[in-house]
Amino acid sequence: MSGLPMLLVVAGSCLQALFIRADLKHRYASAAALKGVAAGIFVLLGILGALGHPEGGASLICFGLAFGMMGDILHALRFVRGRGLRSERSAKAVREHLFTIGALFFLAGHLCYLAYLLPCTGSMAWIALLSGIVLAGILAQALVHVVRLKGKRAGAGALYLACVCAMMSCAVAAWMEGRSTSSASFALGAALFLLSDTLLAINSFGSRKRADIRVWSLSTYYAAQLLIALSLWLV
Numbered sequence: 001m002s003g004l005p006m007l008l009v010v011a012g013s014c015l016q017a018l019f020i021r022a023d024l025k026h027r028y029a030s031a032a033a034l035k036g037v038a039a040g041i042f043v044l045l046g047i048l049g050a051l052g053h054p055e056g057g058a059s060l061i062c063f064g065l066a067f068g069m070m071g072d073i074l075h076a077l078r079f080v081r082g083r084g085l086r087s088e089r090s091a092k093a094v095r096e097h098l099f100t101i102g103a104l105f106f107l108a109g110h111l112c113y114l115a116y117l118l119p120c121t122g123s124m125a126w127i128a129l130l131s132g133i134v135l136a137g138i139l140a141q142a143l144v145h146v147v148r149l150k151g152k153r154a155g156a157g158a159l160y161l162a163c164v165c166a167m168m169s170c171a172v173a174a175w176m177e178g179r180s181t182s183s184a185s186f187a188l189g190a191a192l193f194l195l196s197d198t199l200l201a202i203n204s205f206g207s208r209k210r211a212d213i214r215v216w217s218l219s220t221y222y223a224a225q226l227l228i229a230l231s232l233w234l235v
Contacts, residue, residue: 004048005045005048005049005230005233008041008042008044008045008048009045009226009230011041012038012041012042012045012222012226013222013226015034015037015038015041016034016035016038016218016219016222018034019031019034019035019038019076019218020215020218020219022034023035023076023214023218024211024214024215028076028079028080029080031076031079032073032076032077032079032080035072035073035076036069036072036073036076038072038222039068039069039072039073039225040069042065042068042069042222042225042226042229043062043065043066043068043069043229045226045229045230045233046061046062046065046228046229046232047062049229049230049231049232049233050062050232052232052233053232057116057119057120058232060112060113060115060116061112061113061116061228061229061231061232063109063112064109064110064112064113064116064228065109065225065228065229066109067105067106067108067109067112068105068106068109068225070102070105071102071103071104071105071106071109072102073102074098074099074101074102074105075098075099075102077098078094078095078096078097078098078099078102079095099204103160106160107160107163110160110163110164110167110193111163113167113171113190113228114163114166114167114170117167117170117171117173117174117186118170120170120173120174120177120178120183121170121173121174121177122177124173124176124177125170125173127173128166128169128170128172128173129166129169129170131169131173132162132165132166132167132168132169132170133162133165133166135165135168135169136158136161136162136164136165136166139161139165139198140158140161143198143201143202146202146206146207147201147202147205147206148205148206148207149205157201157205160197161197161201164193164194164197165194167190167193168187168190168191168193168194171183171186171187171189171190171191172187172190172191174186174187175187180234180235181234181235182231182232182234182235183231185227185228185230185231185234186227186228186231188227189223189224189225189226189227189228189230189231190224190228191224192220192221192223192224192227193220193221193224193225193228195220196216196217196218196220196221196224197217197221199213199214199216199217199220200217200221203217
């Protein structure tokens with residue numbers, strides 16, 4: 001692996017750190033711009049890595065990264081868009097709308113990753129999917145008293161959680177099948193993705209928001225996307 005991916009990783013990590021700092025200081029316009037550029041870097045990292053993989057699977061990873069970038073931008077913009085509205089009720093509606101659309105982009109990204117991983121799991125595909133569903137059930141039960149979601153929102157959250165858990169489980173199965181550095185990077189990225197989303201759910205829908213949990217959620221998320229993109233550079 002050349003020095004280019006490491007340069008992109010360092011640059012993206014620095015921009016993500018600046019984004020987190022701006023976000024904590026409520027400088028939302030600057031935070032949205034920094035987050036968008038930082039996300040663009042992991043997409044670029046994936047696209048450049050995919051150039052060495054002529055098979056179609058690499059493009060699925062790139063699509064997953066691109067969908068993640070769109071989710072990033074929409075989630076950052078929900079604070080920018082909400083500040084200029086006359087009533088807090090209108091601002092809240094805009095924030096929830098942008099959060100939901102952003103979550104759908106993230107879901108699309110996870111589905112792309114899942115579509116890439118399933119052929120890599122070999123005979124373990126069904127075991128991996130079942131394990132992911134079981135893990136999602138365990139996590140949902142653990143979070144039910146922490147995360148305050150009801151009705152359709154709770155169902156949508158459970159579906160999203162099941163998809164993330166299935167993606168992580170398949171990533172681990174793919175690593176067990178191939179035992180390569182590339183599959184290990186993807187599996188670690190998938191595990192960090194699940195950790196990040198769990199922390200995000202606790203902080204966004206729990207009883208109170210904590211800055212330290214948000215920092216960990218944003219940090220582990222970006223590390224996850226970088227590791228997934230880097231899997232295209234490794235063997």
